[in-house]
Amino acid sequence: MNLPFFIAKRYLVSKKKQNIINIISGISMAGIVVGAMAIIIIVSVMNGFTQLIGIFYSDFDPDLKITPAEGKMFDPAEIDVQKIKEVPGVVSYSEVIEEVAMLKYGKQQYPATVKGVPANYNQYTNIEKLLTEGSYYFEKQGIDYAIVGQGVANYLSAGVSFLDPIDIYVPKKGRQFSLNPSRSINHGYLYPAGIFSVLEEIDAQYILVSDTYAKELFESGNKVSAIELDVDDSASINEIQKKIQGILGEKFHVKNKEEQHDLVFKTMKSEKWAVYFILIFILLLASGNMIGNLTMLYIDKKEDITILKSMGLTTQNINRIFLYQGWIISFVGGTVGTLLGIFVCWLQIEFELIKLPGANGSFVISAYPVSIMLSDVILAFLAVLSIGFLASWYPVKFMSQKHLSETNIN
Structure with missing residues (x-):
């Protein structure tokens, strides 16, 4: 049994002494969910427009x-x-x-x-x-x-x-x-x-x-x-x-067909990657909540840390408890956000919920085109996990030394 992982799960759902920690944990996960959703939805819409333009060109080009x-x-x-x-x-x-x-x-x-x-x-x-x-x-x-x-x-x-x-x-x-x-x-x-x-x-x-x-x-x-x-x-x-x-x-x-209009398609691919990295940067900023969450959790669980150390748990395993909690938040938030993003894209594909402004039947399509690519989904999910890892590693690496040293002194 992986004891640090088990404790990390209990800490995630258990009530903290300071209610603000639960609120920050919820905000951290919500930020990751929304960020993952935004990446999937926006990139899929850009894929839809790229494919639509490709269809137009294919009707005219050999x-x-x-x-x-x-x-x-x-x-x-x-x-x-x-x-x-x-x-x-x-x-x-x-x-x-x-x-x-x-x-x-x-x-x-x-x-x-x-x-x-x-x-x-x-x-x-x-x-x-x-x-x-x-x-x-x-x-x-x-x-x-x-x-x-x-x-x-x-x-x-x-x-x-x-x-x-x-x-x-x-x-x-x-x-x-x-x-x-x-x-x-x-x-x-x-x-x-x-x-x-x-x-x-x-x-x-x-x-x-x-x-x-x-x-x-x-x-x-x-x-x-x-x-x-x-x-x-x-x-x-x-x-x-x-x-x-x-x-x-x-x-x-x-x-x-794509190379016959390489400037257009290269421009659209560049725009897609630019938007992708902007969303990743926004998600990186939003992950700052997780740093605050884990830092405050360290403070809240000082007594638990003392007890765990007296029971023989090593400093490395104690660090893993908080690292695993950050990973769980990132994994759950990334999974939920990815699934919701795919679901929203599916709703748009099937029911065309969001219409193009000013189309009024005069354009070839009336709603935003959407195309879900597996590579984009995997890349977005891996990006969320990577950001979650960094956001969890930072407080574990730098903040734990201070609190664990204080625990040893006391």
Whole structure:
């Protein structure tokens, strides 16, 4: 039987001479419970927003995207295309062209990225699901059409029901500017067939056209900006990414969906860790109650310490009594706080109790998104236990010497 642990449990629930010690013990445990809950809930909400943004991007982006390490365009003949197509798990192979152009509609002008996509673009992305207005097509009765981002359409004040086309201007390849603008600029026009909405970053940047139209407009010849690959759902994207990167070498980058927007996801991960450490710091401050609690408990139990020492209990075992009590408070508080945090997250997932302010059905979700990750739960629980250990060790290490020495003198 572990005598120090048994005594520590009795001290935790027994009535003290000074009622304030019971109150401080309750406050210490409550602080740990609330701190653990806050970590689980807030970090899970941030995970939910990260996954939500990832879903938005996945509807617009391919599973894998091949881009040149240097320059903006390359000739697919430079790589072994057939070998890439034969990689197990690769479902489709598509070449795209992306260039910045100046758009003009009426008196409005706006620079945007014109993306020339192949005919099967709607098969490996969910672009049709993203349409808020119009339909998905690039050519009808010999007339060229475009799918315009919501932000671009707003800046240009353009719509699918308007009769005027959108004018597109791009510099001609390999030609110097002339006093006559028509000699140095390619001009094209097309009509909006549909308007899509993903995220503001994409909506205000892209306008989709057919790859044939883009090749003529940008005079790209056989060169493309990127190769987009669709991967089978049952296949491992990471393994396929490594195989294709091995085929292409260092001259090309092979990026998955997250890496295609690495700045956004890195920023969100940094924010998550910043919030995590801020909450840990707050929990560390709250654990100061435990230091006061154990210190006062030492004073309250001076007579007990004298009796235990006279019965032959060593100083080390007496220290363990108070150390174990601090650990029990941390463990119980961390366990209860973690379970309550998970329960609150589950309630939000199932019943969407807390709504997003100002959503009113106009946004894709109406309540705060929540995603519970096991790694976050374990990390938060270990952090609570570590803080509890430090908060218990401090008074045991420094305060016990004074009180035990006084006991020996007396």
